[in-house]
Amino acid sequence: MKIKAIMVFFFTTTTPFRIALGIGLSNVYKDNSLTALIVVGLLNVCSAGLLNYMALVDLLAADFMGPKLQGNIRLQIWAYLAVLLGGSGMSVMAIWVW
Structure with missing residues (x-):
């Protein structure tokens, strides 16, 4: 409970400062x-x-280390292929957008 109160205190005291800093920097930002x-x-x-x-x-990690995936090699291969395909697709999209 004490840590939550400290976090709330710092959030409420630093937020107005950060807002003022952002407003001040917006005038000189290029x-x-x-x-x-x-x-x-x-x-x-x-x-x-x-x-x-x-x-x-x-x-x-939670999905790949679960008992359902650990007990089935075929499912592991499909899961790894899906991760590689998803990562490759995101990389292609990043090159396309850039």
Whole structure:
């Protein structure tokens, strides 16, 4: 209970500061500046890395280590092929969009 109260306190005290910071930076922010492009690129990389980690480690690991999949080799092969096909499809879409 104490940790929840501390988290609520920091959220409520830092949120107005972050809003004010965003409003202040919006006046000097230039979309096409080198610094802005680097910062946006780094933030996108961090977000993509976190999403990959969540998908592969937290979500897929539970499914792949479950008794249903561990007991059936044919189902394992289909599951691995589906993951590879999905990852390949997302890579092709990323190249196509970029």
